[in-house]
Amino acid sequence: xxxxxxxxxxxxxxxxxxxxxxxxxxxxxxxxxxxxxxxxxxxxxxxxxxxxxxxxxxxxxxxxxxxxxxxxxxxxxxxxxxxxxxxxxxxxxxxxxxxxxxxxxxxxxxxxxxxxxxxxxxxxxxxxxxxxxxxxxxxxxxxxxxxxxxxxxxxxxxxxxxxxxxxxxxxxxxxxxxxxxxxxxxxxxxxxxxxxxxxxxxxxxxxxxxxxxxxxxxxxxxxxxxxxxxxxxxxxxxxxxxxxxxxxxxxxxxxxxxxxxxxxxxxxxxxxxxxxxxxxxxxxxxxxxxxxxxxxxxxxxxxxxxxxxxxxxxxxxxxxxxxxxxxxxxxxxxxxxxxxxxxxxxxxxxxxxxxxxxxxxxxxxxxxxxxxxxxxxxxxxxxxxxxxxxxxxxxxxxxxxxxxxxxxxxxxxxxxxxxxxxxxxxxxxxxxxxxxxxxxxxxxxxxxxxxxxxxxxxxxxxxxxxxxxxxxxxxxxxxxxxxxxxxxxxxxxxxxxxxxxxxxxxxxxxxxxxxxxxxxxxxxxxxxxxxxxxxxxxxxxxxxxxxxxxxxxxxxxxxxxxxxxxxxxxxxxxxxxxxxxxxxxxxxxxxxxxxxxxxxxxxxxxxxxxxxxxxxxxxxxxxxxxxxxxxxxxxxxxxxxxxxxxxxxxxxxxxxxxxxxxxxxxxxxxxxxxxxxxxxxxxxxxxxxxxxxxxxxxxxxxxxxxxxxxxxxxxxxxxxxxxxxxxxxxxxxxxxxxxxxxxxxxxxxxxx
Amino acid sequence: xxxxxxxxxxxxxxxxxxxxxxxxxxxxxxxxxxxxxxxxxxxxxxxxxxxxxxxxxxxxxxxxxxxxxxxxxxxxxxxxxxxxxxxxxxxxxxxxxxxxxxxxxxxxxxxxxxxxxxxxxxxxxxxxxxxxxxxxxxxxxxxxxxxxxxxxxxxxxxxxxxxxxxxxxxxxxxxxxxxxxxxxxxxxx
Numbered sequence: 001x002x003x004x005x006x007x008x009x010x011x012x013x014x015x016x017x018x019x020x021x022x023x024x025x026x027x028x029x030x031x032x033x034x035x036x037x038x039x040x041x042x043x044x045x046x047x048x049x050x051x052x053x054x055x056x057x058x059x060x061x062x063x064x065x066x067x068x069x070x071x072x073x074x075x076x077x078x079x080x081x082x083x084x085x086x087x088x089x090x091x092x093x094x095x096x097x098x099x100x101x102x103x104x105x106x107x108x109x110x111x112x113x114x115x116x117x118x119x120x121x122x123x124x125x126x127x128x129x130x131x132x133x134x135x136x137x138x139x140x141x142x143x144x145x146x147x148x149x150x151x152x153x154x155x156x157x158x159x160x161x162x163x164x165x166x167x168x169x170x171x172x173x174x175x176x177x178x179x180x181x182x183x184x185x186x187x188x189x190x191x192x193x194x195x196x197x198x199x200x201x202x203x204x205x206x207x208x209x210x211x212x213x214x215x216x217x218x219x220x221x222x223x224x225x226x227x228x229x230x231x232x233x234x235x236x237x238x239x240x241x242x243x244x245x246x247x248x249x250x251x252x253x254x255x256x257x258x259x260x261x262x263x264x265x266x267x268x269x270x271x272x273x274x275x276x277x278x279x280x281x282x283x284x285x286x287x288x289x290x291x292x293x294x295x296x297x298x299x300x301x302x303x304x305x306x307x308x309x310x311x312x313x314x315x316x317x318x319x320x321x322x323x324x325x326x327x328x329x330x331x332x333x334x335x336x337x338x339x340x341x342x343x344x345x346x347x348x349x350x351x352x353x354x355x356x357x358x359x360x361x362x363x364x365x366x367x368x369x370x371x372x373x374x375x376x377x378x379x380x381x382x383x384x385x386x387x388x389x390x391x392x393x394x395x396x397x398x399x400x401x402x403x404x405x406x407x408x409x410x411x412x413x414x415x416x417x418x419x420x421x422x423x424x425x426x427x428x429x430x431x432x433x434x435x436x437x438x439x440x441x442x443x444x445x446x447x448x449x450x451x452x453x454x455x456x457x458x459x460x461x462x463x464x465x466x467x468x469x470x471x472x473x474x475x476x477x478x479x480x481x482x483x484x485x486x487x488x489x490x491x492x493x494x495x496x497x498x499x500x501x502x503x504x505x506x507x508x509x510x511x512x513x514x515x516x517x518x519x520x521x522x523x524x525x526x527x528x529x530x531x532x533x534x535x536x537x538x539x540x541x542x543x544x545x546x547x548x549x550x551x552x553x554x555x556x557x558x559x560x561x562x563x564x565x566x567x568x569x570x571x572x573x574x575x576x577x578x579x580x581x582x583x584x585x586x587x588x589x590x591x592x593x594x595x596x597x598x599x600x601x602x603x604x605x606x607x608x609x610x611x612x613x614x615x616x617x618x619x620x621x622x623x624x625x626x627x628x629x630x631x632x633x634x635x636x637x638x639x640x641x642x643x644x645x646x647x648x649x650x651x652x653x654x655x656x657x658x659x660x661x662x663x664x665x666x667x668x669x670x671x672x673x674x675x676x677x678x679x680x681x682x683x684x685x686x687x688x689x690x691x692x693x694x695x696x697x698x699x700x701x702x703x704x705x706x707x708x709x710x711x712x713x714x715x716x717x718x719x720x721x722x723x724x725x726x727x728x729x730x731x732x733x734x735x736x737x738x739x740x741x742x743x744x745x746x747x748x749x750x751x752x
Numbered sequence: 753x754x755x756x757x758x759x760x761x762x763x764x765x766x767x768x769x770x771x772x773x774x775x776x777x778x779x780x781x782x783x784x785x786x787x788x789x790x791x792x793x794x795x796x797x798x799x800x801x802x803x804x805x806x807x808x809x810x811x812x813x814x815x816x817x818x819x820x821x822x823x824x825x826x827x828x829x830x831x832x833x834x835x836x837x838x839x840x841x842x843x844x845x846x847x848x849x850x851x852x853x854x855x856x857x858x859x860x861x862x863x864x865x866x867x868x869x870x871x872x873x874x875x876x877x878x879x880x881x882x883x884x885x886x887x888x889x890x891x892x893x894x895x896x897x898x899x900x901x902x903x904x905x906x907x908x909x910x911x912x913x914x915x916x917x918x919x920x921x922x923x924x925x926x927x928x929x930x931x932x933x934x935x936x937x938x939x940x941x
Binding site: 006007010056057062064065069071072073087088089111114115118119120132133135376377379380381383384386428429430448449459462465466602603604605 | 757772775776779780782783789790791792794795796797798799800801802803806808810813815819820830877878879880883917918
């Protein structure tokens with residue numbers, strides 16, 4: 001057998017021409033950058049647009065628990081982007097439109113994890129696959145091998161249209177209006193590399209949902225969300241979409257706005273194109289923190305935005321691709337491998353019944369089910385993935401979906417095959433029950449691999465999952481279906497805003513140590529396509545979060561009225577009561593009494609010793625600013641109470657005051673006699689903390705300071721719920737940034 | 753053949769260590785190791801029968817691994833090594849054995865960890881290089897045979913080939929060796 005020299009030659013015509021050409025270009029750009037013939041920032045965006053991400057410690061520095069170590073990456077090579085060493089391994093994101101996978105693709109993903117990564121495949125909260133610790137020189141071959149099985153990494157990151165997601169049950173759902181799969185696929189294909197979608201200031205995320213009432217595609221938190229709808233027009237049932245725009249999570253979440261109650265399917269792609277054009281033309285470019293389309297829509301108002309899009313739509317030259325796919329909708333119909341038969345009378349293996357209750361969904365097609373493989377933290381090994389692909393070939397056709405809950409769903413399983421399938425899953429260690437329940441905790445990568453992570457979201461998720469699984473069978477039915485979602489920072493990649501119990505990573509300085517904490521977020525809603533967003537309640541040391549989960553669920557079980565939901569219960573008892581309930585968990589024991597609080601879940605490194613200031617006496621010295629910032633937190637909390645009570649003006653003004661007082665607290669560290677005058681406070685804060693970049697966040701830069709400046713400068717004509725809600729979020733983030741700013745100043749002072 | 757991505761797993765005979773303990777040691781190795789760049793530690797103790805604690809390096813990864821339900825240290829070479837295949841294999845054995853020996857000598861793990869010196873799994877982790885089956889046979893016939901003769905000082909061994917997913921060789925001898933002896937054997941030859 002002759003041996004190919006490289007993957008390009010080996011795969012030959014199996015690589016689609018257009019994808020192959022793009023990968024060749026990328027490979028050439030890697031070479032150009034290596035030779036320093038391509039500008040650093042340009043190369044960074046180039047690789048990001050192909051899903052080649054940076055990863056934690058790629059700046060060559062890593063805190064080992066006692067001090068920051070310099071990782072000795074070769075210094076004679078160029079960088080991959082600002083502060084990103086060439087030799088530092090990174091993350092490869094792989095787009096899986098609507099999460100659709102087939103066994104051949106799973107095999108290749110497993111092979112790539114073996115050869116280029118760490119034998120782990122990670123499913124993300126947006127139906128992507130991520131491989132970690134990948135070296136950039138391996139990425140072109142990695143992409144070629146994916147392309148040969150119909151997968152591209154193009155526009156997996158960067159300021160582009162990201163993976164188009166869809167409900168993993170679409171096509172087999174019992175409550176859907178129609179199957180959105182072919183529309184999601186067409187949208188993904190149409191916008192991939194489209195000239196009108198190349199000049200965005202930020203990313204653009206699209207989701208499809210087959211029904212409104214379920215969580216499905218989470219359309220409410222997407223830049224563009226389409227929910228299947230039908231209408232009788234001239235006596236004929238026509239398909240269309242209830243179209244939403246401008247939703248998003250991130251630091252300050254925005255609920256999507258209704259763009260069109262019924263957009264005919266023929267208009268889906270041209271409307272998406274027109275939206276892309278308006279976003280590219282009018283969206284913010286200079287200030288990254290305000291560049292998502294949600295900010296443009298908030299600025300213009302949905303009416304004006306809609307008008308601009310409709311005007312743009314009329315100018316678009318006709319494109320046959322807008323509707324060509326509609327003639328081939330039947331081609332997307334899935335087929336089963338086996339006849340659908342009921343389970344009746346089959347001998348059931350041990351553990352099957354628990355798994356069946358939570359991991360099996362009965363399709364609308366009789367005799368068929370969706371079997372969900374619950375993955376801890378969205379991870380499975382390459383060995384498991386390859387074996388799962390082999391299983392899929394025996395039980396289903398190409399009907400596999402990655403889900404937004406970081407699981408894998410096998411569709412079109414004949415129900416009578418379930419006992420055998422379950423037994424095989426047990427052999428693979430993929431038989432965990434509890435899919436879509438409180439046990440099925442989801443988390444972003446957090447401090448494990450993400451550069452932005454503050455606390456260990458995955459470590460906490462693993463701990464909660466273990467503890468909850470141990471007693472899941474004893475759980476009251478009312479809490480079984482609750483969702484827990486965790487982000488490593490405020491950016492919400494773990495979707496903490498839409499969980500029943502959400503957590504996002506922060507830190508607090510205690511006696512000279514930095515202690516990992518999580519903000520507890522309550523009030524979010526997973527159902528109804530992420531129907532509402534929660535707000536932060538209290539900062540809790542990371543190690544007490546499991547106790548908080550127990551406390552909140554116990555309170556709900558014991559205190560709820562009949563049929564009262566988790567959100568309704570906590571809304572009824574009120575934030576003050578919840579705050580009081582959580583108070584006992586906020587305390588951090590002294591280091592000598594319990595050092596475990598000073599490291600994070602799943603990461604035994606001490607979080608803090610390298611950050612310690614010089615001790616001056618045996619007693620604990622709490623700087624004045626901590627008292628003042630704690631008062632600001634209380635003020636921000638009061639704003640939330642006003643918000644709940646519908647007092648939007650009071651909520652807005654209280655949030656503003658909380659930020660202003662936090663700014664004043666910082667200014668006081670340098671200028672003790674700062675007067676109460678807001679203009680003066682802003683001026684001093686700008687001079688001392690903004691212009692000097694002391695208040696700037698490492699990654700978010702000037703984002704949080706601008707929250708205050710904008711609120712100070714804005715003359716509000718109408719105090720809406722959205723406006724007040726946003727400012728309440730911003731106030732919380734501003735105060736967190738103030739804590740970090742002061743802690744950073746203390747550390748600098750201590751080390752100088 | 754230009755096979756560069758080679759994994760070597762050295763099996764554990766005794767193991768009474770928590771993933772957290774290994775995490776701490778690997779974390780320390782990052783700052784203590786000067787002859788290669790080590791980058792990060794990852795905890796995968798939540799997955800079934802796979803990596804448990806991973807030490808990511810630039811040239812190679814080191815992982816306490818439970819794939820197939822068999823605990824061991826997996827050395828996964830990522831960057832090219834110099835020399836012919838025989839030299840590369842020799843280098844990989846030396847590096848992996850050294851890492852195992854280093855773990856055995858960790859004061860915090862005294863008496864809790866012991867590697868087998870008589871059983872290894874060699875993985876050709878490059879599906880392009882190993883696309884032709886005769887290449888694996890070549891490894892079997894020549895390079896591994898020579899290397900094992902040196903390593904086991906002529907003791908009889910078996911090398912069982914498996915090509916189900918990646919070409920692997922399960923190498924086993926009935927003779928008993930400790931790691932120090934194996935390293936000495938490698939160095940002498």
